[in-house]
Amino acid sequence: MSMQEWIERKRDGGTLAREEIEALVAGLVRGEIPDYQTAAFLMAVYLRGMDEAETTALTSAMLRSGAALDLSAIAGAKVDKHSTGGVGDKVSLVLAPAVAACGGSVPMISGRSLGHSGGTLDKLESIPGFRVGLTLDELCAQVADLGAVFGAATSDLAPADRLLYRLRDATTTVASVPLITSSILAKKAAEGIDGLVLDVKTGSGAFMASPRAARELARSLVSTAERLGVRAVALITDMSQPLGAAIGNSVEVLEAIETLRGKGPRDLVELVTRLGAEMLLLAGLVPDLRVGRRRIARCLADGSAFRRFHSIVARQGGDVAAIENVGLLPRADLHTLIESPVSGYVRSIDCRALGAAACALGAGRRRMEDVIDHGVGLMCMRKVGDAVEAGEPLLLVLYNDAARCAAVRPALEAAYVIGAERPRARPLVRARLAGATCRERS
Amino acid sequence: MSMQEWIERKRDGGTLAREEIEALVAGLVRGEIPDYQTAAFLMAVYLRGMDEAETTALTSAMLRSGAALDLSAIAGAKVDKHSTGGVGDKVSLVLAPAVAACGGSVPMISGRSLGHSGGTLDKLESIPGFRVGLTLDELCAQVADLGAVFGAATSDLAPADRLLYRLRDATTTVASVPLITSSILAKKAAEGIDGLVLDVKTGSGAFMASPRAARELARSLVSTAERLGVRAVALITDMSQPLGAAIGNSVEVLEAIETLRGKGPRDLVELVTRLGAEMLLLAGLVPDLRVGRRRIARCLADGSAFRRFHSIVARQGGDVAAIENVGLLPRADLHTLIESPVSGYVRSIDCRALGAAACALGAGRRRMEDVIDHGVGLMCMRKVGDAVEAGEPLLLVLYNDAARCAAVRPALEAAYVIGAERPRARPLVRARLAGATCRERS
Numbered sequence: 001m002s003m004q005e006w007i008e009r010k011r012d013g014g015t016l017a018r019e020e021i022e023a024l025v026a027g028l029v030r031g032e033i034p035d036y037q038t039a040a041f042l043m044a045v046y047l048r049g050m051d052e053a054e055t056t057a058l059t060s061a062m063l064r065s066g067a068a069l070d071l072s073a074i075a076g077a078k079v080d081k082h083s084t085g086g087v088g089d090k091v092s093l094v095l096a097p098a099v100a101a102c103g104g105s106v107p108m109i110s111g112r113s114l115g116h117s118g119g120t121l122d123k124l125e126s127i128p129g130f131r132v133g134l135t136l137d138e139l140c141a142q143v144a145d146l147g148a149v150f151g152a153a154t155s156d157l158a159p160a161d162r163l164l165y166r167l168r169d170a171t172t173t174v175a176s177v178p179l180i181t182s183s184i185l186a187k188k189a190a191e192g193i194d195g196l197v198l199d200v201k202t203g204s205g206a207f208m209a210s211p212r213a214a215r216e217l218a219r220s221l222v223s224t225a226e227r228l229g230v231r232a233v234a235l236i237t238d239m240s241q242p243l244g245a246a247i248g249n250s251v252e253v254l255e256a257i258e259t260l261r262g263k264g265p266r267d268l269v270e271l272v273t274r275l276g277a278e279m280l281l282l283a284g285l286v287p288d289l290r291v292g293r294r295r296i297a298r299c300l301a302d303g304s305a306f307r308r309f310h311s312i313v314a315r316q317g318g319d320v321a322a323i324e325n326v327g328l329l330p331r332a333d334l335h336t337l338i339e340s341p342v343s344g345y346v347r348s349i350d351c352r353a354l355g356a357a358a359c360a361l362g363a364g365r366r367r368m369e370d371v372i373d374h375g376v377g378l379m380c381m382r383k384v385g386d387a388v389e390a391g392e393p394l395l396l397v398l399y400n401d402a403a404r405c406a407a408v409r410p411a412l413e414a415a416y417v418i419g420a421e422r423p424r425a426r427p428l429v430r431a432r433l434a435g436a437t438c439r440e441r442s
Numbered sequence: 443m444s445m446q447e448w449i450e451r452k453r454d455g456g457t458l459a460r461e462e463i464e465a466l467v468a469g470l471v472r473g474e475i476p477d478y479q480t481a482a483f484l485m486a487v488y489l490r491g492m493d494e495a496e497t498t499a500l501t502s503a504m505l506r507s508g509a510a511l512d513l514s515a516i517a518g519a520k521v522d523k524h525s526t527g528g529v530g531d532k533v534s535l536v537l538a539p540a541v542a543a544c545g546g547s548v549p550m551i552s553g554r555s556l557g558h559s560g561g562t563l564d565k566l567e568s569i570p571g572f573r574v575g576l577t578l579d580e581l582c583a584q585v586a587d588l589g590a591v592f593g594a595a596t597s598d599l600a601p602a603d604r605l606l607y608r609l610r611d612a613t614t615t616v617a618s619v620p621l622i623t624s625s626i627l628a629k630k631a632a633e634g635i636d637g638l639v640l641d642v643k644t645g646s647g648a649f650m651a652s653p654r655a656a657r658e659l660a661r662s663l664v665s666t667a668e669r670l671g672v673r674a675v676a677l678i679t680d681m682s683q684p685l686g687a688a689i690g691n692s693v694e695v696l697e698a699i700e701t702l703r704g705k706g707p708r709d710l711v712e713l714v715t716r717l718g719a720e721m722l723l724l725a726g727l728v729p730d731l732r733v734g735r736r737r738i739a740r741c742l743a744d745g746s747a748f749r750r751f752h753s754i755v756a757r758q759g760g761d762v763a764a765i766e767n768v769g770l771l772p773r774a775d776l777h778t779l780i781e782s783p784v785s786g787y788v789r790s791i792d793c794r795a796l797g798a799a800a801c802a803l804g805a806g807r808r809r810m811e812d813v814i815d816h817g818v819g820l821m822c823m824r825k826v827g828d829a830v831e832a833g834e835p836l837l838l839v840l841y842n843d844a845a846r847c848a849a850v851r852p853a854l855e856a857a858y859v860i861g862a863e864r865p866r867a868r869p870l871v872r873a874r875l876a877g878a879t880c881r882e883r884s
Contacts, residue, residue, distance in 0.1 A: 008614040011488065036481035040613035043485035046453065171482035172450040 010044040018057040025061035042173040050178035056227040062186035065160035069192040077283040083199040085117040087355035088242030093256035097308035100147030101299040113364035116355030126250035126374040130318035158186040195231040195282030203240030205351025226435040236431040241349040244268040248363040248377015250329040260306040330375035332398035347419040357408040452486040460499040467503035484615040492620035498669040504628035507602035511634040519725040525641040527559035529797035530684030535698035539750035542589030543741040555806035558797030568692035568816040572760035600628040637673040637724030645682030647793025668877040678873040683791040686710040690805040690819015692771040702748040772817035774840035782830045789861040799850040
C-alpha cells in the first residue's frame, strides 16, 4: 500500500499500472485509505486525466470489487442502454419493454434523480406498489422470464463506485471523463451484459454540455467498454430541450405509456427507435439498423411493447390498474400556465433551468435524503421551432406547494426564448460512435 | 460557506477573493470543513497555484486564526531568520545568540526534524534539561530580558497551519510554493517580528532542490512577507553538501558551541555572518551589511555570542555544565569510519542521503511519533573540493545500534563521489533577493 506514491504520480501527470490501480481499489473497499487521500487522488485525476489503459484498469477493478449478475443461463446476448442524464428523459421506461418484446434480454439497473436530472427508479415508483429493490436472484429470474427488469443497484454491485462517488460531488470531481467512464461502466458491466448502447447527451440540459466534451466522453465509454469485453455503441443526442413534453415522475410515466401504445411524441419515439435498433443489432437479433428500427416501431404500434411493460409492472408489484387507467397515477392538485409574452417562434429553451425547476417543485432531489413528490412536474406545450401567439401557453406547471411554484416561476418565464424567425431544425441524434467490434456490421 | 465553489474555482485555475479565503480558513478552524474537501482543495492549489494576492490572503487568514506574540513593549525592531531546511544546518543555534549579543531581539520559534532534515528544537534538547515548550508570556519575557529565545510553536499560534499541514504530507501537496509560503510566514508573522531573513536552500540536501524552484519560493516568501508588513530579505544558499561537519543533534550542538566561541567551520561561520548582518540591517542596528558582518564576526570572536547562548541555556532550564564541558553532552557508544576507496578530490556529496542516513541512525524522525537518539550522527571528515587518499576517512559514523549502522553503510559509501580533478568552488550564498522596503539601504 503506497497511496501517497500513487497520488504523487498522478499529480505529476504520470500513469499508474494495472496492479497499482487494483491495489488502490482493494484498499478503498477494505477501508484502508482515508477519505482525504481519496479526495486528493480524485482531484489529481480530474486535473491530469487517465489514459485508456488506466481507465480500463480502474473500471475493471471497480467491477470486481463486488458481486455481478450471472445471466449465463439465459440464451442469447444480454444488452442494455445507459444515458448520461437529461431532462424529461423517459427513454428507459419504453426501451426495455420494447427490446424485450423483440426478443432481447435487458437487465436494466438504473439510478435515482439528482440535481436537475430525473431518475428512472423515481419515475417508476409513481406507479403505486412498484418495487425496485430486487435481489440479484430476482433480477436474474425476471430477465429470464420477461426479458427485462428495472432494478436499483444492490449494495454488493461495484461497491468501490459508491465509495468514490460519495466524495466526488463534495470535491467537485464529478465532470471527469475517466471517473464518469469507470463509474458508469463498472455498474453496467456488473449486469453481465454483452452489449451496451450509450446515450451521451449534449446541450443545455446535459451534464457535459459542450459537443466536444460529449464526444470525448462517448469515445472513452465505447473504447473502455470494448476493452472490458462489452460491445458498445454511443449515440450523441441533443439535450438542448426536454425529450417529449413531460418533466417529472408520474407525468413521465404517463408519456411513456402513451409511447408504448404507439402514441408518443415524435422525438421520444425517434430516440427509442434508434437506441432500440442498436440494442437489437448488438444482440444479434436483426441484420442491420434499418430492420432494427422497423422491429421497434412495430412493437410500439402493435401493443406488444405495452403488454411487456404491463407484465413487468405486475411482476415488480406495481398496480397495473394505474397503467391501464392513468387517471389513477399520482397527480398534483394545482396547476398554472406559463404563457408567451410575445408572438413568434420558440428559438431555444433553457433545458437545465426546466429540470432544476421541476426538481425545486419536488420532482427531484437536491440531496439524497429529500423526498420525491411524484405528482408534480412540467408539461412543455411548445418545443423549439414551434410557433406561438402572445398569451398562448408555453408550459403547464403541476404543483402542490404555492410557495415553491412562485419561487420557480421567474426561472420558467426566462427559460423560453421567443424570436421572429423559426430556428433551423437540429437533428436529435448528432453522431454515432461504434466500438471496434461493431463497426463492420452496422 | 460554499467550499464546493471554492474548490471548483481553484480547480479551474480561477482566483479566490480575500473574503473567500478568510471564510475558508475560518471554516477550517471551526471544524466545519471535512478533511476530504480540504484535501481536494490542497491538490487543486498544488496543481493550479495561487497568485500573490491569494497567497497573502491565505497567510494573513492563517496568521489571524490564532494568537500572536506581542513584543510591542520591547524597543527596537524584532527580527528572525527562517531556513527552508537542510542537512547539518545548526545556524539558528549560533545566529540567535549572536544577533542578540549585537543588540537585536530574536523571538525564534523553531520546528522539529522531519524526513532527512534536522530540527533546531531536537538539537537543543541534546542539552540536558533544555525546555522548549514555553508559554507566550515566557517567550516574550525572555526576548525582553535576553534578546533571544528558542521556543516551540504553541498550539494557539496559527492553528490553521497545523490543520492544513497535517493533510499535506499524506496528500503529497507539500512542495507547493503558495502552501509553503503561507505555512512559513503565518507562523513567523505570529512572532510579531518587523523583519525576516529567509535562508532558502538549493541543491541535493534541500526540499526544493532546483535553483529555479528555490528562486520562485524565495520570491514568493519575500513579496508575501512584505505585503504582510514584515520587511524581508532572502538568501539562496547552497545545500549540495552539509553545512559544517556535524549532522545529528548533540554533535551539531557541539559544533555550534565551537562556532559561538570563534572556532567554527568556514562555511557555517560565513553563513551565520551573512544572515546575521542581514538581521542587524533589518533591525536598523547597522548602517550597511559590511558593518553588520564585522559586528557578527566580532561577537563570535570576543565570546559575547557564547555568553549570550550560555544565558539562554540557563534561562531555559538547560544544564550549563554540558555546554561548558561538551564531554557531558550525550554521545553514541559506538563509532566507525567510512573510508575513501580511491585517492582524489571530493567531487560531490549526496547531501540528502547523508541526512536520511543520520535520520535512520536515530537522529531524526520518519514519523512524528519516533523518538530521537540525541547522541548518534555523522561527522563529515571531508567536504567538496577536499583532497583524500585511498583509505583515509570520509565520514565518522556515531551509532548505538549495529543493525542500523549496517543498514545505512551502503548509502554512506555511495554518497561521496571522488574524482581525479578538484571541482570548481561554488559560492555558499548564490543569490540575494531583497524586498521592496529593503532595496535602497542594503
